[in-house]
Amino acid sequence: MTTTGMNELEANLASLTARFRDAVSNASDARALDDVRVAFLGRSGAVTEVRKGIGKLPPPERPGAGKVINEAVQALEGELTAALARVERAALNASLEDTIDVTFPGPPANTGAIHPVRRVAIDVARYFTRHGFAVVLGPEIETDANNFDALNIPPDHPAREGLDSFYLRPDLVLRTHTSPMQVRSMRKHGPPIAIIVPGKAYRRDAIDARHLYMFHQVEGLMVGRGIHFGHLKGMLVGMLRDLFGPSADVRFRPSFFPFTEPSAEVDVKCPACAGTGVVQLRDANGSAEVQCRTCGGSGWIEIGGSGMVHPNVLRSVGYDPDAVTGWAFGCGLERIAMKRHDINDIRAFIENAPGFAEGLA
Numbered sequence: 059m060t061t062t063g064m065n066e067l068e069a070n071l072a073s074l075t076a077r078f079r080d081a082v083s084n085a086s087d088a089r090a091l092d093d094v095r096v097a098f099l100g101r102s103g104a105v106t107e108v109r110k111g112i113g114k115l116p117p118p119e120r121p122g123a124g125k126v127i128n129e130a131v132q133a134l135e136g137e138l139t140a141a142l143a144r145v146e147r148a149a150l151n152a153s154l155e156d157t158i159d160v161t162f163p164g165p166p167a168n169t170g171a172i173h174p175v176r177r178v179a180i181d182v183a184r185y186f187t188r189h190g191f192a193v194v195l196g197p198e199i200e201t202d203a204n205n206f207d208a209l210n211i212p213p214d215h216p217a218r219e220g221l222d223s224f225y226l227r228p229d230l231v232l233r234t235h236t237s238p239m240q241v242r243s244m245r246k247h248g249p250p251i252a253i254i255v256p257g258k259a260y261r262r263d264a265i266d267a268r269h270l271y272m273f274h275q276v277e278g279l280m281v282g283r284g285i286h287f288g289h290l291k292g293m294l295v296g297m298l299r300d301l302f303g304p305s306a307d308v309r310f311r312p313s314f315f316p317f318t319e320p321s322a323e324v325d326v327k328c329p330a331c332a333g334t335g336v337v338q339l340r341d342a343n344g345s346a347e348v349q350c351r352t353c354g355g356s357g358w359i360e361i362g363g364s365g366m367v368h369p370n371v372l373r374s375v376g377y378d379p380d381a382v383t384g385w386a387f388g389c390g391l392e393r394i395a396m397k398r399h400d401i402n403d404i405r406a407f408i409e410n411a412p413g414f415a416e417g418l419a
């Protein structure tokens with residue numbers, strides 16, 4: 059049997075518990091929860107008032123009442139600890155939401171890009187393969203005979219001296235152009251033949267803004283019955299319009315090469331200045347006319363050499379120059395890539411600067 063005093067004490071405890079839970083659920087941070095702890099469970103808190111009720115009980119009931127209160131306080135402290143963990147976790151989540159958006163796309167992966175010289179080679183190859191040409195590759199170490207003799211380059215030509223070419227042995231040289239593959243291909247296949255040869259060539263040039271000891275060329279050759287200079291012009295104008303845009307102007311200038319006759323240099327009208335040789339430069343101080351950097355003021359860009367295959371070259375591979383004729387051309391890929399991307403120093407192609415190719419892609 060419990061007394062009225064005990065009933066009252068338990069009612070007070072129940073009321074305290076209810077108010078405590080209300081206060082905890084309204085507290086949104088650790089500081090507010092601490093205020094709740096002080097107000098209810100602290101030394102002068104609400105629970106102390108309830109404890110005072112113990113003194114009004116008959117002495118035999120007092121230990122039991124003290125136990126009930128202590129157990130209630132322990133349970134409330136447990137609820138407070140759980141509530142504190144809850145608000146701290148919520149605060150952490152809120153701070154993460156402020157600084158990290160996990161749905162935001164990550165930075166793009168650095169995947170690299172095709173080198174601009176290779177890009178030119180690919181574009182040239184696509185153009186010619188569309189027209190039925192085969193792409194052939196050849197060795198970079200060539201015989202002196204294929205690199206020079208078969209191409210009608212006389213023994214006293216300056217290029218044949220060790221000062222201009224990399225000789226490995228008196229009869230072996232790092233090819234100075236891709237043209238020896240003309241010779242190899244014609245010896246292997248009878249006419250008609252239509253090939254292009256992209257690849258590396260080597261010359262003993264000192265390195266500067268316009269020269270490297272190694273560079274890339276693409277060579278073209280077409281031999282068959284009735285092939286004439288008009289075919290050469292048509293194919294090269296088409297190639298240059300493919301590379302520089304459909305309205306590119308192309309001109310042929312008479313020239314001399316040992317392996318072609320007649321021979322012509324091929325130029326394309328400068329895309330930067332539209333052939334005028336000058337460009338308007340505008341800045342904060344107004345505008346001024348300056349010499350075009352891309353073409354050096356000439357209005358034209360030299361692309362490479364071309365011509366009708368010399369009869370001596372046809373003879374050297376066993377073709378009959380009275381039965382078949384052909385044309386050939388060769389041009390530097392670095393030169394075209396420099397003009398395409400307005401690069402003024404050829405060394406940029408071999409410096410491997412991070413982002414170089416990506417910046418041009």
Ligand SMILES: [Zn+2]
Nearest residue numbers: 328331350353
């Ligand atoms: Zn120009």
